[in-house]
Amino acid sequence: MSALTPLDRPNSYIGRSVPRPNAKRLLAGRGRYVTDITLPRMLHVAYVRSPYAHARIVSINALAAREMPGVRLVATGEDLAKLCTPWVGTMDHFKGMKSPPQLPLPIDKVVWSGQAVVAVVADTRALAEDAAEAVTIEFDELPAVVDIDAAREPDAPVISPELGSNLCFHGKIDTGGIDEIFTGAAYVVEEEFHFGRHTAVTMEPRAIIADYDASEGQLTVHHATQTPYQFQDIYSRHYGIPESRVRVIAPDIGGSFGMKLHMYHEDMAVVGLSMMLGRPVKYVADRIESFVSDIHARDHRVRARMAADAEGNILAMDVEDVTGIGAFSAYPRTSVVEGNQVYRLMGAPYTFRNYRADLQVVFQNKVQMSQYRAVGHPVACTVTERLVDMIADKTALDVFDIRSRNMIADDAYPCTSPTGYQFEALSHHACLAKLKAMMDYDRLRAEQAELRTKGIHRGIGIATFVEITNPGPAFYGVGGARISSQDGAIIKITPSGDVHCSISVTELGQGTETIIGQIVAEHLGVDSNRIKVMTGDTDTTPHGGATYACRGAGIGGETALQAAKKLKANVLAVAAAILQDEPEKLDIHSGWIVDAATAQQRMELSEIARIAYFRSDTLPPGTQAQLSVAHHYAPQGYPFAFTNGVQACHLELDVETGLVKILKLWVVEDCGRVINPLLVDEQIRGGVVQGLGAAFFEECVYGDNGQLTNGSLADYLVPMAVEMPDIEIGHVETPTLDTQLGAKGVGEAGTAAASAAALNAINDAMKPFGGTVAQVPMTPARILKALGHI
Amino acid sequence: MSDVVNVTMKVNGTDVSHAIAPRNTLADFLRQTLELTGTHTGCEMGVCGACLVVLDGRVVHSCLTFAVQASGSTIETVEGLSERAAIADLQEAFHQRNALQCGFCTPGMLMTAHSLLSQPGVPSREDIRDALSGNYCRCTGYEAIVDAIEMVARKRHDGAAAPQNEEVGA
Numbered sequence: 001m002s003a004l005t006p007l008d009r010p011n012s013y014i015g016r017s018v019p020r021p022n023a024k025r026l027l028a029g030r031g032r033y034v035t036d037i038t039l040p041r042m043l044h045v046a047y048v049r050s051p052y053a054h055a056r057i058v059s060i061n062a063l064a065a066r067e068m069p070g071v072r073l074v075a076t077g078e079d080l081a082k083l084c085t086p087w088v089g090t091m092d093h094f095k096g097m098k099s100p101p102q103l104p105l106p107i108d109k110v111v112w113s114g115q116a117v118v119a120v121v122a123d124t125r126a127l128a129e130d131a132a133e134a135v136t137i138e139f140d141e142l143p144a145v146v147d148i149d150a151a152r153e154p155d156a157p158v159i160s161p162e163l164g165s166n167l168c169f170h171g172k173i174d175t176g177g178i179d180e181i182f183t184g185a186a187y188v189v190e191e192e193f194h195f196g197r198h199t200a201v202t203m204e205p206r207a208i209i210a211d212y213d214a215s216e217g218q219l220t221v222h223h224a225t226q227t228p229y230q231f232q233d234i235y236s237r238h239y240g241i242p243e244s245r246v247r248v249i250a251p252d253i254g255g256s257f258g259m260k261l262h263m264y265h266e267d268m269a270v271v272g273l274s275m276m277l278g279r280p281v282k283y284v285a286d287r288i289e290s291f292v293s294d295i296h297a298r299d300h301r302v303r304a305r306m307a308a309d310a311e312g313n314i315l316a317m318d319v320e321d322v323t324g325i326g327a328f329s330a331y332p333r334t335s336v337v338e339g340n341q342v343y344r345l346m347g348a349p350y351t352f353r354n355y356r357a358d359l360q361v362v363f364q365n366k367v368q369m370s371q372y373r374a375v376g377h378p379v380a381c382t383v384t385e386r387l388v389d390m391i392a393d394k395t396a397l398d399v400f401d402i403r404s405r406n407m408i409a410d411d412a413y414p415c416t417s418p419t420g421y422q423f424e425a426l427s428h429h430a431c432l433a434k435l436k437a438m439m440d441y442d443r444l445r446a447e448q449a450e451l452r453t454k455g456i457h458r459g460i461g462i463a464t465f466v467e468i469t470n471p472g473p474a475f476y477g478v479g480g481a482r483i484s485s486q487d488g489a490i491i492k493i494t495p496s497g498d499v500h501c502s503i504s505v506t507e508l509g510q511g512t513e514t515i516i517g518q519i520v521a522e523h524l525g526v527d528s529n530r531i532k533v534m535t536g537d538t539d540t541t542p543h544g545g546a547t548y549a550c551r552g553a554g555i556g557g558e559t560a561l562q563a564a565k566k567l568k569a570n571v572l573a574v575a576a577a578i579l580q581d582e583p584e585k586l587d588i589h590s591g592w593i594v595d596a597a598t599a600q601q602r603m604e605l606s607e608i609a610r611i612a613y614f615r616s617d618t619l620p621p622g623t624q625a626q627l628s629v630a631h632h633y634a635p636q637g638y639p640f641a642f643t644n645g646v647q648a649c650h651l652e653l654d655v656e657t658g659l660v661k662i663l664k665l666w667v668v669e670d671c672g673r674v675i676n677p678l679l680v681d682e683q684i685r686g687g688v689v690q691g692l693g694a695a696f697f698e699e700c701v702y703g704d705n706g707q708l709t710n711g712s713l714a715d716y717l718v719p720m721a722v723e724m725p726d727i728e729i730g731h732v733e734t735p736t737l738d739t740q741l742g743a744k745g746v747g748e749a750g751t752a753a754a755s756a757a758a759l760n761a762i763n764d765a766m767k768p769f770g771g772t773v774a775q776v777p778m779t780p781a782r783i784l785k786a787l788g789h790i
Numbered sequence: 791m792s793d794v795v796n797v798t799m800k801v802n803g804t805d806v807s808h809a810i811a812p813r814n815t816l817a818d819f820l821r822q823t824l825e826l827t828g829t830h831t832g833c834e835m836g837v838c839g840a841c842l843v844v845l846d847g848r849v850v851h852s853c854l855t856f857a858v859q860a861s862g863s864t865i866e867t868v869e870g871l872s873e874r875a876a877i878a879d880l881q882e883a884f885h886q887r888n889a890l891q892c893g894f895c896t897p898g899m900l901m902t903a904h905s906l907l908s909q910p911g912v913p914s915r916e917d918i919r920d921a922l923s924g925n926y927c928r929c930t931g932y933e934a935i936v937d938a939i940e941m942v943a944r945k946r947h948d949g950a951a952a953p954q955n956e957e958v959g960a
Contacts, residue, residue, distance in 0.1 A: 019885050026893025027881040029828020029868035033894065036827035126813065203832045203840055203894035203928055254830070254894030255928050287833045509891030509929055682888050682934055689931035713833040713926075721922035721932040726915075750931075 010589035010599075011525050013518035014741075017678035018528065020514040022507065031252040034207035034224040035284050042209065042280040043072055045273055046128035047266055048118040048135045049292070050110035053144035053365035053706025054159065057108055057117065057137060065120055065134040070127035073277055074135065075119045077105035080272040085238050087263060089329035091479025094336045097169040097361070099329035100160035104269035110139070111159055111327035112367050113707050114292025116266050121273055121281055144365040144706035148301060148324045151362050159327050159363050168329055169336045169361040173343060175418050178356040181316045182307045189390035190305035194775040195379050197296040197324075198698035200372055201718050204254020205285040206294060208267045210274035219271065220247045224254065226506050226547040227261040232538045233482045234263060234332065235271055250536035256508045257373040257690070261548055262295050263331040291711030296700050297372035299324045300342060300379050306387035312395035314406045316354035317347045319383065323369070324362050330370035332481045336361050338369065341376025341468065344419040347384050348466040349428050349644065350406045355418035365706040373690055374751035375549070377467060382756040385463040386774065389760050399462055399760070400436055403646075404429060407464065421466075424637075426644040427732045428464060431668040434730050435462070435646045439666045444650060452768060457655050458663070459765025462648045463756035469550035469671070469745025470641035470736070472634070485551075486634035487559040488542025491520060491567050493627040495613045497591060497606025499526055501563075502534040504544025505556030510747060511679035512552045516560045518675060519741065523564035524571075525588030526605065542630060550643075550745020553675055555635055558739040563631035570626040575608055577623045637738035645669035645749055647688070649757035650725075653765040655787055658780030660696060660762065662725045669749050670732040673742035677731075680746050685727045687750020693719045695755035699777050797861040801826070802870025812858055816850075817841045819857035820867060828868040828897045832926065839925035840894060842901035843867050849905045868897035877904050879942050889938040891929030898925050903939045912947045915940060 025031060062074040086101035105116055118135050122128035143157045150156055151166040158166055182188055209222040219241050225231055228248040236243040253260065266283055274281040285293060300323045307315040321342050325335035343357040392402040407428040408415060416422050441460070448458045476483035489503040501520050507513045513533040521528035534540060544559075545551060568588060575593040576583040579602055587596040593603045611618060612625035619625065635641075648666040653659075667684050674680050697717035701710045710716050735742025755776050762783065763772050771786035784790045794809040801824060808823050817834075820826045820843065829852055832840035836854040843852045844866040871877045880903050883889070890896045899922065906913055906921045913921065918936045927935065 019888060023885050023888070023890055023893065024881075026890060026896055027884055027900070028872045029826075029897050031828070031893050033827075033830075035830070036821070038822075038825075126811070201926075201928055203838065203892065203926065204830070205832075253892060255892045257928070287835070509893060511888075511891075678888050682891065682930060685931035685933050686891065686929045687931075690928070712835065713837040714835055718926055718928065719932075720926070721919040721936065722916075723923075724919070724932050726933055727931060 011522050011527065013522045013528055014673070014675050016518070016676065018514060018518055018676055019678065020511050022513055026252065033204050033252045033254050034209060034222050035204055037209055037222050039209060039211055039280040042282055043121050043123060043277065044125040044128050045119050045121045045270060045281055045283045046125060046132040047116035048120065048132045048137060050113060050115045050117055050139070052110060052139050052141050053113040053146070054142040055110050055139035056142060057106065057110065058140050059138045060118060061136045062118060065131040068127070068131035068134055070123035071120065071131045072123070073121040073273065075273060075276065077103055077107040080104040080269055081107060083239060083272045083275055084268060087238060087331045089331035089334050091334050091476070091481050093479040094169055094334065094340070097329070097334070097336055098163050099168060100163060102265065102328050102331065104265050104272055112365050114367060116269070119269050119273055121277065146364055146366065146702060146704060146706045148322045148362045148364065151364050152360070159365060166363040167360060168325060168363055171340065171343065171359040173355060173357045173419055175353065175355050178316055178318050178354060181354050182305065182318065185307035185315055186310035187308045187391060187394045188305055189387055189394060191386060191390065191774045193302040193304065193383055195298040195300040196699035196777055197299040197369065198694050199291065199294055199296045199700055200257045200259035202255030202257065202259060205287060205290045206260060206264060206267065207284040208270050209280055209282045210271040211280035212274040212278060214278050217241065218245045220249065221271065222249050222251065225250050225260045226253065226256040226508055228506065228536055228538050229504065229543050229546055230261065230332065230483055238268070239271055239275065247539045250506055253508045258371045258375065258548065259294050262333065262370055264293060266293060287713055288711060291700070291716065292367055292708055295330060295368050295370040295372065297369065298379060298694070299369050302379065302383050304383045304387060306391060308391045308395065312391055312397045312402050312405055314350055314352045314391065316352055319343060319346050319357040321357070322360045322362060324364045324366065326366045326368035327363055328368055330368045332483060333371055333476065335368060335370045337371055338376045342379045344421060345376060345380035345466060348417050348421065349408065349464045351408050353418050366702060373687065374748035377465065377748065377752035378691060378694060378755045381463055381465045381753045382759055382776070385756040385760055389763065400432065400441065403432060403464055407432070421642065422638055423642050424736055424738065425734050426466065426642060427670045427734045428644055430732045431644060431646045431670060432464065434732060435648055435666055435668040438668065438728060438730050439648050457653045457765045459651050459653060459761035460648065461757045461760025461764055462646060463753040463760060464646040465644065465753040467550065467643045467745070467749050467752050468640045469643055470554035470635055471549045471551060472639045474639040475549065484543060484545040486632055487544035487556045488630065488632040489559045489563040490542060490628065490630045491563050493571065493605065493609050495609050497530070497604065497609045499524060499531045500534070501531060501560065502541040503556060503560060504541050504546055505552040506535045506546045508547060510552070510683055511676060512547065512556065514679065515553055515557060515675045519557050519560045520564045523561050524568050526591045530591060542632065550747045553743045554641055554739065554745055555633065557675060557743050558741045559631065559633040561741050562633050563629055566631050567629045570629060571605065571608060574612055574623065574625045575603060577620045578608065578611065579603060635738065641672065641736045641738065641744040643669070643671045643744045643746065643749060645753070647753040647757040649761040651758070651761050651765065653762060653783065655769065658783035662692065662723070664725045665727040665754065667727060667750065668730040668732060669746065670734050671746035671749065672733060672735040672744035674731060674733060675743055681729045683747050684729050684750040687748060688727050688754040689719050689724055691751040691754025692724065692758060695758035695776050695778060697777055795858055797857050799860055799862065800864045802866055802873065810857055812856070814857045815853055816843070816855040816857045816860045817852035820852060826867050826869050830894055830897060832894065839898040839902065842898040844901065849901050868900055871900070871904060879945065880904065880938070883938040883942045887934050887938040887941070889930060889934040895925060895927045899927065899935055906939065907943055907946060912943050
């Protein structure tokens with residue numbers, strides 16, 4: 001008989017592959033997305049959008065539109081500005097950053113093509129769109145600021161003249177002596193990288209219904225968002241409605257990936273429209289609108305160099321990142337976090353201590369750029385890992401050897417990166433060794449050499465990474481943003497002995513409710529099928545951070561764990577009073593109070609609940625059963641729980657056409673304690689595919705005049721099943737000691753390094769031809785150009 | 791826009807008849823008029839596959855079909871297939887394999903899988919990936935969906951029952 005494993009304990013759910021109970025509803029077509037919701041007397045809004053990237057609004061004529069069938073309201077920027085105070089997307093800890101005030105709809109000028117200008121509310125969306133076509137807006141076109149270099153020229157048109165320039169933020173890091181190190185280094189490699197804009201393309205576009213009831217002064221918003229508490233705060237403050245009268249409900253969400261946690265102008269407008277009309281107003285972005293109004297991601301040009309000694313020991317990095325963010329910094333998280341993470345994550349897996357970086361965040365007449373899955377990570381990872389491969393080339397070291405030579409040793413923790421990140425414990429070497437074995441690296445190299453003689457060009461690329469998870473208040477709170485880093489849970493035992501947990505982390509399909517159920521089941525001692533987990537409603541759950549930056553499992557999970565333990569202590573206190581025993585001699589297994597020592601069943605949990613709720617007269621005098629608990633947990637200790645891992649990409653390049661067949665991806669990841677392997681692995685796979693989308697397909701292509709030229713799903717390419725490989729995943733588990741649970745985040749790990757591994761693999765495949773690529777997406781045209789064919 | 795036309799069709803086994811605007815798509819008709827919200831619209835231009843339904847035995851994009859074009863037809867949506875248990879083994883395999891996350895693409899995926907597995911033979915993984923390439927999914931990376939469909943294809947071919955609570959994956 002095999003030894004007892006941790007999974008053999010009663011109610012041991014942590015570490016098990018438990019399918020998601022809430023997925024059955026979605027499989028039956030019974031999901032309830034905001035797009036599906038209809039309220040009595042609900043109206044629909046369509047927006048008239050700017051055709052210009054930069055223009056003054058001369059006049060708006062809506063007379064004809066107001067007379068169209070079914071039209072209830074036509075509203076402009078001035079109308080909404082009477083209700084809604086402006087917002088500014090800055091945070092105090094980004095010294096010197098600036099951004100202009102924003103309103104739901106603009107009053108005197110438009111600053112990107114596609115910006116909503118006029119709202120038309122009608123009985124149906126179709127009628128609203130009919131009437132929107134009858135609105136005429138006279139614009140006076142202004143020169144569009146599009147290019148990130150032209151935007152910084154002294155004579156460039158300034159998008160927001162009151163700010164003085166088109167520079168949103170300028171950051172510098174310098175550990176000193178960089179020029180001398182580069183001058184004296186045996187090897188210096190450098191490259192200019194380009195990271196195209198791409199966008200989330202959630203399958204459900206943004207959707208919102210605002211329902212203002214003037215009789216109670218109550219605003220209820222059904223909002224497809226991952227952060228309902230943040231929006232409760234925003235709607236309350238900007239519309240002057242007491243927070244207790246603002247309820248935000250996030251039901252089933254059709255994908256988010258960071259995109260649905262930003263303030264969008266159309267969404268803010270919907271709240272005002274509902275207040276003006278006293279009726280529910282619904283807005284669902286259509287796909288064309290999504291492309292010109294959802295945040296875009298990345299948009300960086302990075303010039304970077306790396307110095308190494310003769311043995312291939314990395315000595316220093318020197319980095320300049322310029323990133324274009326559109327005409328505003330996004331609210332309330334700002335558009336600087338992306339660049340900040342780019343220039344602070346550079347070189348994070350490695351031991352070198354010398355680092356200089358310059359970050360310029362630039363305004364331009366494009367849609368806003370802000371946080372999307374793996375904020376900044378793919379950029380930092382791609383730059384670092386490509387330069388590491390270039391050093392490997394110079395020193396004739398294998399790509400695995402150069403990394404093992406330079407990565408932080410697994411026993412060197414805790415330690416700090418040159419940019420100030422504190423690492424509690426990472427496992428780069430263990431992950432690298434595991435990956436090498438999983439992919440059978442030596443065989444792949446031999447096969448590569450053999451196939452090259454036959455004119456078949458395969459590439460192998462690896463990329464090691466560090467991911468930021470479980471952020472504390474240093475992330476947003478210290479900057480003045482009202483975005484919580486703590487979470488709260490209420491767990492109660494029902495009269496029949498079932499368990500109800502409402503918690504502030506939110507479900508987007510990643511499985512939050514499932515893992516919270518697993519944790520509560522294990523730490524309370526009940527079967528998981530007796531637990532119901534509720535999320536996504538500010539009226540029924542405690543205030544918390546919800547879902548962002550890979551915090552659900554690590555922070556939400558710890559909240560649930562501590563709450564469950566608190567409730568268990570309460571239950572055992574009542575049980576001890578009834579059983580005339582000591583609480584510490586009792587335990588709970590599978591919904592039964594048992595002797596802790598012998599596991600002998602004493603009394604069912606449902607019986608405790610029955611007595612507590614209906615026959616409290618039979619309890620010993622003075623006993624007040626507390627079968628509901630509320631508990632909050634805020635991360636302490638390390639400011640972030642860093643995770644790490646390594647990815648490998650194997651692909652085949654057709655050097656005649658530039659087409660790429662991705663053969664396989666391998667990922668070894670260390671997210672600390674794995675709560676549900678099934679869900680963790682699917683987070684990684686989904687993340688990898690988004691990274692591969694950025695690597696090969698996805699790009700928002702702008703013309704010189706600031707027009708998005710491929711803003712539809714027919715023109716903008718996202719990865720399809722036939723193009724994607726199978727992805728093999730391995731784990732190393734280094735639990736964080738900051739929590740009892742030990743879990744770190746995992747949702748962004750796949751995206752963090754997939755494009756870096758792919759880019760290294762393409763360059764590896766092209767090696768016999770001498771060309772290199774340093775731009776994503778790596779389209780066939782760009783690859784053919786690198787190969788000198790075009 | 792006061793002009794309306796009558797459409798009559800059999801949807802999920804029930805005869806329905808409604809007066810609707812001629813510009814309404816089948817997707818709008820199903821979602822708004824019949825409140826069958828399991829059918830989703832992700833692009834409204836026939837690319838993403840979230841709106842797929844069965845029309846007279848063929849899987850079609852309901853966003854590219856006017857409701858009037860479907861008049862006289864027999865339609866089946868994910869709700870209908872679920873209720874008559876026609877895809878119960880696929881749904882169970884998707885559930886066990888976690889072949890969905892947000893679930894928005896899932897009804898369309900099930901339509902494609904249902905159609906693919908109605909063909910003779912056992913499709914290879916490449917066949918499945920090829921068949922799914924009119925269905926976008928942004929959450930899963932597709933592999934779990936391919937796994938789930940492959941598993942059902944084999945089980946159906948072997949004449950075995952749908953999987954019962956077996957632990958899959960990890």
